Amino acid sequence: MAHRLPSGGLVIDRSKPVEFTFNGQKLKGFEGDTLASALLANDQVLLGRSFKYHRPRGLIASGAEEPNALMGVGEGPRFEPNQRATGVELHQGLTARTQNHWPSLGFDVGALNSWIASRAPVFSAGFYYKTFMFPRVAWKHVFEPVIRRAAGLGKPPKEADADEYEHFHVHCDVLVVGGGIAGLSAARAAAANGARVLICEQTPHWGGRALVETETQIGGMSGADWVRGEVTALSGMENVTMRTRCMTSGLYDHGYALLYERVADHVPGAEGTPRHRLWRVRAGRIVVATGALERPIPFANNDVPGVMLASAVRDYVRLWGVAPGEKAVVFTTNDDAYRTALALHEAGVAVAAVLDARAEVKGELPARARAAGIEVRAGYGVAKVKGGKRVKGVEIGRLTGMGQVGGRREELACDLVAMSGGWSPVVHLWSHCGGKLTWDAEAAMFRPDPERGPTGHDGAVNTLACGAANGYLHTDLCLSDGRVAGMSAASATGHSRGEMPEAPEVQAIPQAHPRPLWFMPARGKYAHGTKHFLDYQNDVTAADVQLAAREGYESVEHAKRYTTLGMATDQGKTSNINGLAILADQIGAEIPQVGTTTFRPPYTPISFGAITGRARGPLFKAVRKTPMHDRHAANGADFEPVGDWERPYCFRRMTPEGRESRAQAVTREILNARQKVGLLDASTLGKIVVKGPDAGKFLDLVYTNMMSTLKPGRCRYGLMCNENGFLFDDGVVVRTGEDEFLCHTTSGGADRVHAHMEEWLQTEWWDFQVYTQQVTDQWAQVAVAGPNARKVLEKLGGVDVSDAALPFMSYVEGTLGGLPARIFRISFSGELSYEVAVPANLGLALWEKLAEAGEEFGAMPYGTEALHVMRAEKGFIMIGDETDGTVTPQDLALGWAVSKKKADFIGKRAQERAFLAAKGRKQLVGLATEDPAEVLPDGAHAVKEVKAKSRMITIGHVTSSYFSPTLGRSIAMALIEGGSERMGEVLSFPVAKDKVVKATVVDPVFYDKEGERQNV
């Protein structure tokens, strides 16, 4: 039985009890507990069900590597699934729930999977790939829903997140990752030499394993006291920033690191502080002092609750004062686990035996264990664990040289198995950005190769590993390695005062080398390996890896994907090395030849909130508003996004029957503009000034039309293609002076067009004397369109807007109604139309003056939908509707706007290519549906022939489709293969299972074909 020890626990405060809820049950812990230690103190050993087999699972570890104890923590808007109990700090009122079981944690129907798996080869490597192949349709309707319900981790939260998150952008000389003794030494050495240092530690405590290993003395004091001294010294230095609860999730190119700080997870809802903070750090040098992780040993049933890593057992005893069991068996391949036996013994927990895989056991730690009266069995190992929801005992036997279990097998009763397969340096960060590893056969570990570390922008290695992360598992080496790394890092960033902090004297117990043991037993009765778990979280066993190798998945990257080894949220922290060693054995290769899989960020999962930061709701994306925006809102505008802009879609008026619908408003706006006069806020229209002696020459190259021949004061509609020959923007170009042009672009295209112009000016025609400037925001613009438009402007007065003074496609500057204005006689509606531009700060004044002056002439504002319908009635194209990046001007019957005289323009050569000049390309046509009330769906496809069963061949699609109030019928534009030769042809559009809409190909100009209305 697991229980709280009467005394001890370095990080808990027994004077501060904390109440929490686990699966609805009220439990007690202490401040300083993790959810894991508090649950263990309450004898809650069963903490979850496994992913595939639903096997009972408990804690394996005490830290970031824990694969099993994933829970849903918190409630409502603060609920988060899949939290590692070992990383959740206990606080008053915490609620936690277990996952992946039905109906309950203790009795789970899904556990049948495990029973089935023991009798048939299901859920083994590649099971899904092999089994759920046919029939195809069953995958979607049968297999996937069933598998999704049975497998999987926690459920996502249902409510919006109640917390705030933020990003920090930080530069430092030296980033030290890890707050153990190596990291602290590195930080101290770097800081003493004047470097700006950021040191972060993922847990709430500095010191790492030094807090636990009480046998070791540093500088004549306990590790914990020495750590306290170092932390005090560092926190007094102004060039040092220190953060606990801050995990470095990934290293990226050129010294870029992402840190994940859990600011308020332990004080939920704290005022004035974000819950998580993402640190975006650019460091000159990075010191990786991330320590090492202990490896489990794959023996049969090594996942029964009560089987734990030896170091974790020691952590629970010494850090949190919790005994994970009453009677323990320690199974080890090295000296280190003897510390666990001694810690348990000191705490009054019986140790039935230490089983040491090594045939010969010498050394001081084993000697101390023997002296304490603990039975040490050299050359022994655990063959199998007994028990279901909790360890009841172990079957043990003597290990032969070949790794078989030989001789008589015995049974030892126990409720706790502490295993240690040796230590693996945490090389994740080192490897994220290309750092290479080297295999140390003697220490049985992959360690960083300092010559082949990650490099910076200048090509120099910019990351240094130190301490246990560098393969140095002994205290004195950790300390000196850390100091050297700190010195080198500081020096490389230009900080070398020659300061070397004094090396403290270390009293530690020397340790002998481990015996590598990757699979227990490697041969013999238990070696089928189906219960020898490697990856606890993804339920991958030794047998799965062997099967993968037999089936030809010999590359470690293939075996990983086939078995899903190491692909769970713990990223294989406890499983990768064992897995690849078993793979190596199976294919008869050496471990370094097999190599590791790619380590990828994040080291442990980070929250979506932290990634999002402040970019939520209104701050997700900047919204651009015109100077008249508030006025529109007050006027009943329904807005729609156009690029980054918010534009009125329509203005819904109040009527005696209530507020108009959108459709009613749009119809009214169109008819009013056609019959009287409408006002459109056209401020969003892109405006780019192109100026200089070569401006005309430049625009001749940018537009398909000839622009250099435009007379000052005149306007010309222009098309812009890319070098592939495809149309990408259009707009009216105005010559505002001898060497100055104003280029109008689409609302969404202004930035793109400006960037396009600059690209060509800077990278191809850099000898041209031309400047470009985007002035979209500098001007507010209103389109006054309709038969009464001239009357409105004349009433405002100040500028002669008669047809004689200002004919169609011309431009004038003047003072209109007291406002300095530019007036363009251009039309996108087909009506008599003026676009009036004033400096942006006068935009609202202009709008109000126009509305007031227009009142007697029936002026009403109209929105973007009315704009769209009116331009479609006129057969005007809209970039993004009629174009999709594969359409040329010729396809749209705009060949008249493509100059034949010019020697060159962007896209000219491409338009000469056979493909673009070929017959049968899709061309723009108008469509008139047989039923005038029927509006074709946007994007509907025309087919060659309507067929009931087989696939139909499409010949084109609808690009714009509306009901035209002006014409009282539906209208549409479409791109149809060889469209210009199909005039009068009736096309079929199958729009639903039993519905085909028929439409006749017509001229796309539906209204006022001669353009008489705009020329008055």
Added chain:
Amino acid sequence: MLLLTCPHCGVSGDETEFAPGGEAHLKRFGPGSSDGEFETYLFYRRNPKGVHFERWRHAFGCGKWFHAARCTVTMEVFGTYPADVTEPPAELVETIRAKRPEWEGF
């Protein structure tokens, strides 16, 4: 997240401050060129493993285009220079040669 230095304004910034523009020093083929020349100009790119010359724009800075010489394997940036040239500066070529003796040259 590359660290790039704009040769126009001298600012060293995160990759996200810049916009990539593909391979540098392409020779434009316009009207009058053969189909082969035009295709090569428009579609064929070198994609080397190693030394690469590429175009960048300081999009969220001074707005200027420049070229960077970069190793596509190690991400090392050998240097950056303005875009209004048809070949990399001689000193930069020397620098790259010294660091990558096996490089075939520009």
